Amino acid sequence: MKVEQKKMQNALMESKDLSVFYGEYEAVKKASIPIYEKTVTAVIGPSGCGKSTFVRSLNRMNELIPGVEVKGEVLYHGDNIYDSKVDPVNLRRRIGMVFQKPNPFPKSISQNVSWGPKINGMTDALDDRVEEALKKAALWDEVKDKLDQNGLSLSGGQQQRLCIARAIAMEPEVILMDEPCSALDPISTGRVEDLLFELKKKYTIVIVTHNMQQAARISDHTAFMYQGDVIEFDETKKIFTRPSKKQTEDYVTGKFG
């Protein structure tokens, strides 16, 4: 019953028969996945199955890679983001992204966080915005006395939370995360996971992960991809307890991948 209700709810974003090509190579094949508001959607699957390619196509970051071609649609608030009317710059201000490797700007911590608001014209009460974003990213206490220090002087885990703060300072609606914890130690990973629970109260999150436990712990829905195909999409609980496809079961139970 509950599942039915979820499915009835309108998706905030939805990929429809989305295919992504690198030249001739089809890295994502007709993926159709709904992304619901204020939930965490996990994308799992073995290395090279197209997870990164898929999430990058949700905010048109793929376009920055030469030779990429996208077919199909990604609906966001009902409109196709690949429509020629859509400006990818504005789109990315609504759909933020956190990368696998922390990539703070070689600027001060506060400049890192205020970059998004600044270019977006949200220049009022900038210091408050910086503080709020750092607090939301659970980094404030560690950096409040050294906001002028270079972002690169932080540890890897802190840098990643800085990148998360930088993304949420723009107040996006959706945050895409591509293996945000893969370069982090278990303690930092734990903190980022805790953070995700907080963040999903306000934001819609899509997260790529290789870590089954992580996907099971933090996500509401899970998409399992294999060789470019979305094999199965469902509530996380269902994917991990009674998946409907044999391949999914094999993967989540660790039989391959």
Add this chain to the structure above:
Amino acid sequence: MTDNHSYWAAIVRRCRNWNRNSRFSEKSVVIFLWLSAMVSILTTLGIVWVLFKESLPFFSEVSLFEYLMGTQWSPLFSPQKFGVLPLICGTFLIAAGAAMVAIPFGVGTAIFLSEYASNRTRDVIKPVMEVLSGIPTVVYGYFALTFITPLLQSVIADVEVFNALSGAIVVGIMTIPMVASLSDDAMRAVPDSLRYAAYALGSTKFETSFKIVFPAALSGVIASMVLAVSRAIGETMAVTLASGATPKLTLNPLESIQTMTAYIVQVSLGDTPQGTIEYQTIFVIGLTLFVITLCMNIVSNKVLDRYKLKYEV
């Protein structure tokens, strides 16, 4: 064919074994490398020593104060005057003017090449720039004399045939490829992950290029600017041809001037006998140039360190 192949294979194997077996070869490589490093150090020391040795007698006849503060320079005619300021002023005019041409155009070219140009455009522009920087400076000098100066004269009324402006412009043009190429390298060394971070926050191409990539490459860009200025200070042929040989204490770029290096060439080409004070001036000027460039290097290293701290950690 196969015989030939196995013959070479045998030689290669023998060389490899020889390399591996003998400590001697490893040591000789180190010695060779050490000697190579020594050559440049010893050359520098030798030059400095000669400069000092030949300059000292000069200062027994002309006081340091007179040299540094004098406003007239005429060692080759009587009455002889040994004030270096006109030459420094001329050099400064050329260097400053050249920097004003080379830095904006060079850096602009670099930003265009590394951030905006397609690979095909780059593949055309890069070799053209290399050719430009390979043209002998004499040719640039004649270009200034026969093209830039007439052009200037048609726009501005009182431009002399030999003038600092024309020399500065042509030296600036000569150094654009160097600034562009080094700054382009510095900007391309900025990892793409930074560009992606900027784009993912909804930055435009302009914001990404000018406010993220450019500052991240700043230390390299500044290094290219410093090199451009050094090159402009050292440039001789083109400046002599375009700006003449009139040591004059003026900041008016429309007049003829003389730079320090141009003076050295002028004396060297004449038949000044060794041991005379005229002859010694060559070395005094050389020493002055050396001190100026040394100071510039020290200052620029300080500046670079500061920017490194700020941007690269």
